[in-house]
Amino acid sequence: MLAMIAATAFRDTFAADNDPRDMADYLARAFGPELQRAELADPAVTVLLAERDGEVAGYAMLVEGTAAPCVPSANPLEIARLYSAKASIGSGVGAALLRRCLDEAAARGRDSLWLGVWERNRRAIAFYERWGFTDVGSQPFTLGRDVQTDRVMMRRLTEAPR
DSSP, X not given: OHHHHHHHXXXXXXXXXXXXXXXXXXXXXXXXXXXXXXXXXXXXEEEEEEEETTEEEEEEEEEOSOOXXXXXXXXXXXXXXXXXXXXXXXXXXXXXXXXXXXXXXXXXXXXXXXXXXXXXXXXXXXXXXXXXXXXXXXXXXXXXXXXXXEEEEEEETTOOOO
């Protein structure tokens, strides 16, 4: 189920703005039952699912580990993925997932959350800015053969959303 939701959400979000061959390559390397099974089994990974009317409406993936070098934080937690299903965009699912990510980071004693977001995904950047995330740098993201730029955003847990 997670593999299907993850691949569909990624494709729905980015396919229109990327070469179909690059998209197919990335989808094959990043999503599939065995890949998501391994993520779920990894103790450094936490997957959160959002449901609406008995259907999965989105998900978030938190990853413990090394932060991007530009993240000025002593003890951050990464939001590696946060997606709403296409039909749920604008319905509050993303906000509910992000609130849960903030709560989880605080419960783990983390001082901040960080994430990478494609520099051309203005809607997502605006969403994170509304939640108090600020741009702290960039990192490469490879989609097939296309090396793109992700903006790295961070929010200290003591900051209130705007």
